[in-house]
Amino acid sequence: MKLSFHGAAKNVTGSCHLLEAGGLRILIDCGMFQGARHADEENAGDFGFKASEIDYLLLTHAHLDHCGRIPLLVKRGFTGEIITTAATRDLAKLIMMDSAHIQEEDAARASRRRRRGGHGDIQSLYNQINVLAALDYFGRNARYDEDIALNDAVTVRFINAGHILGSASVVVEAVEKGTTRRIVFSGDLGSPGHAILSNATPPPECDYLVMETTYGDRMHKDLDASVIEFVEAISKTISRGGNVVIPTFAMERTQEILFHLNKAIESSELSRSLAIFLDSPMAVSATEIFRRHADGFSDEVRDEMLAGKAPFNPQGLRFTRQTADSMAINRIKGGAVIMAGSGMCTGGRVRHHLKHNIWRPDCSVVFVGFAAQGTLARKIVDGAKHIRISGEDIQVKADIYTINGFSAHADQRELLYWASKAGKPKTIFLVHGDYDKGMSCMQNELEKKGLTVQCPTLHSAVDLK
Template sequence: MKLTTFGAARTVTGSMHLVEHNGHKLLLDCGTYQGKREESYFANLNFPFNPAEIDAMILSHAHIDHSGNIPNLVKQGFTGPIYATNASMDLADIMLRDSGHIQENDIKYLNKKRHKQGLGNLKPVYTQKDALLAMPQFRSLWYEEKKEVIPGVVAHFVEAGHILGSAAVVLDYLDDTGKSKRLWYSGDIGRYDAPILRDPVLPSDADTVIMECTYGDKLHENIDDSYDEFVDTIKRTVSRGGKLIIPAFAIGRTQNLTYLLSEAILNGDIPDIPVVVDSPLAVNASDLYRKHTECFDDETWQFIAEHRMQGLDYHNIVFTRSVDESKALNDWNEPMIIISASGMAESGRILHHLKNNIEDGRNTILIISWQAPDTLGRRLADRERKVRIFGEEYFRKAEVVTIGGLSAHAGQDLLVEYALSSSDTLENLILVHGEEDAATALMEKLAGHPELPVPVFADKGQIFEL
């Protein structure tokens, strides 16, 4: 078997790994690279292989940095099946259409800029129509259900605990000598005791582990400490009469936040102030969280039972869809919490809320997830005083708070545990989905475990013979 790491190699976004076995080709994830608009456009436009030659694809989860370039893959000739969990299929349907809409809007911005430079127009990487055309190729697999995805390679999913429907991908095959081998692709690894979802399953009997290392250099605060910091941030903002503005990914982070806020309000930990989720995509995703109860952990079922809910009904939280509802939030002067996409503050309604609230010292901007370089979210996390929104410069007076412990990614301690879980059989440990500092820190930590193979921080296009 041959593995080539084409995406999320020495960076976090754009996950895409090619597996070749007995003359057949299998793609693990097909995500978009995220960064500056023009840089992202050209990074996502073409593939380093012929999409028509790919036999099948497996999707670990629906986040755009793992799924976002699927419509372009299909557009350029891929006709094979795309295997995903039921929940990931449903989420990908809404995510990819939304991404197509963003692609169409981004190209208008780029073409306006290119026109001033005397350059020709570009076409979108893909459109909403292309996203719709890709969906018939999806095939659902339940967790632990085994499927021969290409000849000689049997795949199954196990819980990753990252977002609804997220999975690690396990590939079982025979090597050239006829010996049984196992490749374990982590996708994105969640946290123990995180809201709503089951805990991630650790690798077992793996010969090769491809592991994300987003937070390879960080030990997260435990969930309880992060919850206390979250509550304190809300109380402090309310005491100033301000608004709490939270850029959040529409899938996963938004639902975790609304769950925690429901818990905090029902327990009397925070005042019962208005909470608004202002993102049509997040509203649709929240509906899917209610639908896919098969992904819930025991604690969530207990929470539902204790509060006599019919399902995961978020307490006293308003979900807005229309533009008029979103604009009306600008006129609210009392304390409130606004959760809006996108999570890196690069697009979506969050930009309007930041523009309207960033220069008011009563307000707080809460950053709860990893922020890519060159994004507005990263500039806010770095507490830059002047930022540009919609091309205009704003002087930040709002407080900025970052709470890493609310992340949906595993911290360094769990990543080490993940690697060690197959130490008796492990031959290859390949690190992806991380920046240089994170990977270096994790490799230094792993070096203290001589029972492990020397980890490799994969380069883009690096080939591994397994």
């Protein structure tokens, strides 16, 4: 039995782990590297294994850093079965198609520049045809807490991770030489007590645990306090005549923010005349998908949805899909809340809105999610006085808010609690975190409890003896 790590190893992105057990080669996630200077090279590089030799891919959730290289996996020879939840299947299609579209546009733009210099075209990592081909390999839908037999020796179970709609931790039980071993992969774990999703299910006791450490070095603000800060930030900005720009992740974070905006307007904390723009075609589509999966939500949200209410549709909300409509938003000098992707400001329409608002002292930028090292969002959060967008140097004069109480990731205390339910694994492998921050802090905390902890490096492998 062997476990190897081909992404999110001493790094936050690119989640991809390979378990060889019970005569099978099982991949857990196949994500894209993001943010780092060499991310394009890493994404185009070797997987660290032969795609054609993988029997199963178990997808924990639909974020790009967990599903983004699946089309490339198929392009390079994967013909196995992809198993995930129904909601993740729907959302992953959306995410991968959007990724392919962006890559195709970027490649076309770069090719035009190269042709002017007499050079050949640039090819995208994959295209939308490759995504459609990959979707053919999505097989059985996993239901939470139900066993799925992969063969006579290996059974897998998806349990709720509470991170985004459809997210799961994966429990693998494998028999070799008459001995059963249980390996749990956390995927990304959500913070409990959030408004729209039910809490993560604790893991069973296991022999080996692979766990994320995104926020292993800090505690989140209380959610209620975060909502108050969020509403006050909007109210202050609107009252002084500015706009609020919120870089959003298309899934879960967008819907949670819409939920709280709806509540604040219903309670008259914010004006019913507030103009709210959801300027992200992907987030608009994701919100439509959310409405089809009421069973994935907290009791309150599920009951509202089943009663025909619209918890993600505050008064004044306007969806913008077309580029012309997006550009028109920037003619609004004040009184608007502008939600646009991407959450880390690595691309998408939010950069366009930052360019028009971040230099204005009467405006605000509100970050409500994680910003990886090397991303534009992280530079702004860390206090940059100037940023570059589309080759233009822009001063940062807007108020900058970082409200991490909305985080879709568990904090240190919540990670430690979740891990404690796994008993005393032979080894806990830490992944998906900045090594110098979340990962190393989590390692110290777990080792204080007498647990054996490893932080694997990229493409390293261990025998699970």
